[in-house]
Amino acid sequence: MSATIIDGKSIAAKLRTEVAMRAGELAEKGWQPKLVSLSVGDVAAAELYVRNQQKSAESAGVQFEARNYDADTSLEQLTGIIQGLNADPRVNGIIIQRPLPDHIPVKTFQKLVHPLKDVEGMHPASIGNIVYNDLALGPCTAVAAVEILKTLPIDIEGLNVTVIGHSEIVGKPIAFLLMGLGATVTVCHHMTRSVAMHSRAADAVFVAVGVPGLVTGEMLKPGCAVIDIGINRVDGKTVGDADWDSCSEVAGWITPVPGGVGPVTVATLMSNAVHATEMQMNHYRDAYANTDY
DSSP states (O other), rough: OOOOOOOHEEEEEEHHHHHHHHHHHHHHHHHHHHEEEEEEEEEEHHHHHHHHHHHHHHHHOOOOEEEEOOOOOOHHHHHHHHHHHOOOTOOEEEEHHHHHOOTTOOOHHTTTSSGGOOTOOOOOHHHHHTTOOOSOOHHHHHHHHHHHHHHHSOOOTOEEEEEEOOOOHHHHHHHHHHHHHHHHHEEEOOSOOOOOHTTTOOEEEOSSSSTTTOBOOSSHHHHHOEEEEOOETTTTTOOOSSSSHHHTTTOOOOOOOOSSSHHHHHHHHHHHHHHHHHHHHHHHHHHHHHOOO
């Protein structure tokens, strides 16, 4: 058996086309979607991500502004900057680029972004909504990974799924999103006694750990779907968490790295930007409708 390679670039292109149509409709109503990217300190480390985001934004009809601040910018100063962006109706989404200087706690910084402008889906309110099966602005990577599974000719209701990795912004949200769709989900982590025992019983395996080659073909059920979210550099090459050679001989479908989850994640960010703009437009409309002006 040789797995069908899932074309993430094609899925992303289709999503961007849909996003561009929605962005155009919003612009006609005076609500041009706009993202602001914030980098602090080592700009080079985030440069590739910013460039990819800007390129994707342009193709999706979303304005994009990159702002860079010195490494010694204080948390108090950055708090004021984000509060200003939160209050600016011309800005519909805020992206926090990583890494951040040591004196800027990532979680604290992320919580400063208003939930209506949290296009990355990393605010506690955004992630908490998923638990209630109320997806608004979900974590982009988690949403993208689940959307990829939804493109396959597989009935997700009752599907046995194993998620390897339980981070707050990828593994756990994936599990809740899948449960919301009716799947039966097992989550494995570093204390799981036998990951292979769970993965061999799964119809779909999601892996997001950051360990190259962690999942091998002998850990898979023949014909299953493998959604590889890992991004690792090995001998100058970008590889995932699944061993490509062995897994592609057992799985029915598999995402490549690169070219799988990555492009769909960036497209999902643009989709979140447009959805955030729609929510803000409705928010202001409802607010003014309840006034006596």
